[in-house]
Amino acid sequence: MLELRFHGFGGQGVVTVAELTGLAGHNAGIWSQTMPYFGPERSGTPVEAYARFSDSRCRSRERIINPDWLIILSEKLLANPDILRGIKKTTKLLAVSSNEPAILIKKYPQLKKITAGLFSLDADIWAKHLGNTLMSNTVILGALSKLTGVFGQANAVTAIENKLAGKNKTIIDLNKQAVHLGYENIHR
Amino acid sequence: MKTSIAKTIMLDGSRAVAEAVRLAEPSLVAAYPITPQTHIVETLSRWQAAGQTNYEYVRADSESAAAAMVLGAAAMGEVAYTATSSQGLLHMVETLYNAGGLELPFVMTLANRSVSAPINIWNDLSDAMAIRDTGLIMLFAESNQEALDQHIIAFRLAKELSQPVVVNLDGFLLTHTSEAVCVPSAKLVKDFLQVNRTKHNQHLDTAHPNTIGHLFMPEDFQSRRQNLQRKLVGALPIIEHIYQDYYKKIDTAGLTNYTTTNTGHLEYYGPQHANTVLITLGSIAGTIKDALDDFNKKTKKPVALLRLKTLRPLPISNLQTILKHKKYLAVLDRALSVGACPPLAADIAAALNGQSLVSLVGGLGGKDIERSDISTMIKLARAGKYGPHFI
DSSP, X not given: OEEEEEEEETTSOHHHHHHHHHHHHHHTTOEEXXXXXXXXXXXXXXXXXXXXXXXXXXXXXXXXXXXXXEEESOGGGGGOGGGGTTOOXXXXXXXXXXXXXXXXXXXXXXXXXXXXXXXXXXXXXXXXXXXOGGGHHHHHHHHHHHHSSSSOHHHHHHHHHHHTTTSOHHHHHHHHHHHHHHHHOEEO | OOOOGGGOEEEEHHHHHHHHHHHHOOSEEEEOOOTTTHHHHHHHHHHHHTTOOOSEEEEOSSHHHHHHHHHHHHHTTOOEEEEEOXXXXXXXXXHHXXXXXXXXXXXXXXXXXXXXXXXXXXXXXXXXXXXXXXXXXXXXXXXHHHHHXXXXXXXXXXXXXXXXXXXXXXXXXXXXXXXXXXXXOHHHHXXXXXXOOOOOTTOOOTTSOOOOSOOOOHHHHHHHHHHHHHHHHHXXXXXXXXXXXXXXXXXXXXXXXXXXXXXXXXXXXXXXXXXXXXXXXXXXXXXXXXXXXXXXXXXXXXXXXEEESEEESOOHHHHHHHHTTOSEEEEEXXXXXXXXXXXXXXXXXXXXXXXXXXXXXXXXXXXXXXHHHHXXXXXXXXXXXXXXXXX
């Protein structure tokens, strides 16, 4: 069982990126489950989402308490102690930020508690580079295809095709490029 | 048989339900959107607008109107569907009593959510417990797969029994959770649903004008209600037969492990000799199963789970047979009957003829029940003090 917990704000696509990892995991032949936890129903409030991957059906429906991975979609959240609740010695963290992990630790001392691996990804800049900041989700998906070991880049690309079925080809192609950029541009 | 992951697709519970409804081919879908049910009717509305389906879709002006529309369609002999949650369900209650009493068949999804006040959009079973006495058949799903299966089963049940059926699935925990689901082919579902509809002399028909829902005098009313009671209790073997037929004809069975301890009425999970049993409804059973697998590895006194799939009619003799020699029973309710015994505990206690049990309450308004809470539940079950204990 591998458990991912995503933190972000409503409107950032927190739920979508979790769902995409579920699709990618499923494409890799892994039993996957993804689940949102909404605050009050409006944009800008904190949102969490969860993804579970297992060799057998994921039956538990509790929120993810002891995550193997934390994915933080906004640098602003790195100062919030709540994001680190339930972390284990083996918990790793991927933050969306233009700063390298070494700088993030200086800015947000609580990140010293993450000893197994701290990564950052400038997903918003790469998405902007492709012409649409909404695509930062698929940049993150690309990074997770490299980092988590659950699914590969090809599974992530198929997940995009599943999710965007019926959309025009240009959008799908741009999202595929976003996966690739995420895969290639992780800061350790 | 184990259904391979390759036969499944990732669907959230709302979409799984919408797929089942599409496959069942109702002639009317009438609903009013409410969280967490909205995605179901949005999907059905979108498909209809795109010309992919044959049903009429009516965005009713309230849940009360939606319930009246499906009741009216059923009175005309049409197959009708609606969906709601929480406060929306409460708007429907008057009509639901009528549908139950008039034996007018339709299928309803209840995406379970708490009931105000305080206002809260998250999951518990307070809404479902408000309609236990309406005469609707009530099914409860543990997973998105089972939600899909139970909806197709519900269309057959409604048709064969001429009685409305409500399928409960937990709001957010299922409606908004994506997982692998096997969607059966349209042909298999069509074959399964191909049964002669009970001839019902209550259909409204302009060629043969008649009245339904007329006044019953005191000398007739009780016997009519008594017949309804008999009908619902007598539906248990029919429900069982239809489940068996479903898993024989439709190949999602590998996912639900249909056996003698996993019937149309209930599922018993864990060692047969377990002397302690936790009893509950709905998707929390999944979390309990995982917790029990861990717990039972480390103990000589294992614990089992009994999950009811059918709450109305209540499978009393099944419950008695399975639970008769169990030493410690605990019933987990996710609803209250304020000021009295919680509803599921009251049902089970009455069914078991004085066998003692412990009442637990948890998960109200979306409060998370974690795997670690299950060991607390086991301790309370074995301590034997009635409660209710709030988890």
